[in-house]
Amino acid sequence: MTSVGAVTRQIAALEITGNKPTTSSSSSSKTTSASSRSLHTKQPSQNNVSKLLTKFAAPNPYTTKPAQPSSLRNPTYGHSKQPSTSDTTTPATKPARTAQPSVDIGRYDGGLEEENEKRGERVYGEAAEQLALDSSVSRKCPTREWSLHDFDMGRPLGKGKFGRVYMVRTKDPKYILALKTLYKSEIVQNRVEKQIRREIEIQQNLRHPNVLRLYGYFHDEKRIFLMLEFAGKGELYKQLSKHGCFSERRSARYIDQMADALIYLHGKHVIHRDIKPENLLLGINGELKIGDFGWSVHAPGNRRMTLCGTLDYLPPEMVEGKEHNEKVDYWALGVLTYEFLIGNPPFEDRNSVSNTYRRIAKVDLRFPSNVSAEVQDLISRLLQYDPQRRLPLTEVLTHPWIVRHRPQGVVRESMA
Structure with missing residues (x-):
């Protein structure tokens, strides 16, 4: 057989x-x-x-x-x-x-x-x-x-x-x-x-x-x-809703896969512009899959002006109506990491949309006391007001928190 x-x-x-x-x-x-x-x-x-x-x-x-x-x-x-x-x-x-x-x-x-x-x-x-x-x-x-x-x-x-x-x-x-x-x-x-x-x-x-x-x-x-492609284990957002938040191990492995996929997309001059749990699915082996490209754009010049995506994940440059490039996805990756671990986006204000905008523009980032220093370091380096100061995705792959939780034997070509 x-x-x-x-x-x-x-x-x-x-x-x-x-x-x-x-x-x-x-x-x-x-x-x-x-x-x-x-x-x-x-x-x-x-x-x-x-x-x-x-x-x-x-x-x-x-x-x-x-x-x-x-x-x-x-x-x-x-x-x-x-x-x-x-x-x-x-x-x-x-x-x-x-x-x-x-x-x-x-x-x-x-x-x-x-x-x-x-x-x-x-x-x-x-x-x-x-x-x-x-x-x-x-x-x-x-x-x-x-x-x-x-x-x-x-x-x-x-x-x-x-x-x-x-x-x-x-x-x-x-x-x-x-x-x-x-x-x-x-x-x-x-x-x-x-x-x-x-x-x-x-x-x-x-x-x-x-x-x-x-x-x-x-x-x-x-x-x-x-x-x-049929995603055998369904929507990631349903899993996040079921559990409230994910463990550091599970979160790190998802972010590892996300960073690798975004490096690939940006290498193709594709900016996703709507990274969030609702747009992610899980394959039959539990691997993460980016599953929605409704706001994505092929931008060889890498400069765009359209305000798009979802409020909780918008970077300061979009909130302020400035030009943006592929580094909007870096910011979204930081927000995603926070939401995986904490259970809600970092700048969310459930009582006021304008307060959410204000907190994003000021990068009013607050961590619960139980969040490890390693995680805080990664998120803080991604959620930078200046897009040029955001942690490059190749360095996300080599960040100690990501490496510590990466399954044995997994090799990322993007790190070469």
Whole structure:
């Protein structure tokens, strides 16, 4: 019998471009929030989604960054062709493809059909052209042509602003994805056509184990469908709400992964601009995944003016209406570290939005007495008023608090 390790290595090497679908990334649309969020409250434990998965569902089965460039970064072989032995991202001896057992994807509730009858309208003219999005005609990495007929529909995973998200399985071969629906008419009504296109264009070109993968997309008369990586352990925010806050060990490991992913994004000239727990998901192995690029921007010049994101995570330069660059993500990483450990953002004032703005502008940072000196050092060095003084992400990876909690054997390429 083929070993679990061998099969997962095989799955990791598969590519959904050309004729080969695989698992896909999950992301959710974001809107600007001008109000502070309340403290985390205890909520019922989320359904154990990972029980619905098997080893065949993980698109990135490694928990550490591979030593060689991931095979997901390079379109490889056709539908019937095996990877060549020259592929350095997989073992020289590759297991033969084996029949995959049935995976329970849950019961489909008919929601796509029912909702489509009541919701959304056809769009015409320039809007229709802008939203005729199909990865099979993409210039950079075209995929095979996809439609709803290519999927077995499973249970609903949730609702987004512009539609629903379902757990699905591709029919040939059988891989688990999250299928997200966006209604074109609602996108037009909210005047976010360019934002949606930008989000898709950015995410489809990202290949990092801590960034959720967008594998493909297609559309019909009313809707756009995104084929996203299925995050087996669900939303990180639900975990934070359940526990109130995280331990130093768990927090440090998440921040370690976040810093590595942000270094990758910034290397691609992508500024995320909306880092927060609600935009993070957890893979089947518990690895963190950045799952929302609604406010992200590709900015080779690195200078932007748009006020965007969520109030609690806005840096001083955004609050004061100044130009900003990728260092807004450094600030957000500091806020995220604080919220993981304390349970609420550092500048939150639940009684007054203007007080939150004021505290951000003054960097009015206060720590509870139980926060260790190491943690205070890292957060304080990220939450600097002057963007140029914020701790570089490469130094976040080498910070003593991060290194002390990093799992043995994990090597960050970004540190090289």
